[in-house]
Amino acid sequence: MTEYLIAFNDEWVPDHTDEELRAKSVAVRALVAEMKAAEVFVFTGGLDDAAPVFSVDASSGTPLFTDGPFVESKEHLGGFAVVDVPDEAAARLWAAKIAVACGWPQEVRRFRRG
16 A cells, blocks of 8 residues: 545635535545545644744754745645555545545645655
């Protein structure tokens, strides 16, 4: 089995009403249950926009912490799932299901082995 990261950037998420978000939440919970039943679920999570964000750079030999994300664009990780599946075709299948449940694009990346 191979682990894949299925993730989205916050800028890909369109505005939704509270009712629309509740409906998407129901769909996502059902999908997580399906992933667990299929034994491909590893972990999923959304990031807390209200929590402090910081970066750390140790390229000088000493860790230097700075406030805020270290990105030059508005793109930043909004949420993700990690699945453990036999191949890329299975990763695509689960990414498609997540995209449908959420209603916004997903990006898929395979973890390095070893």
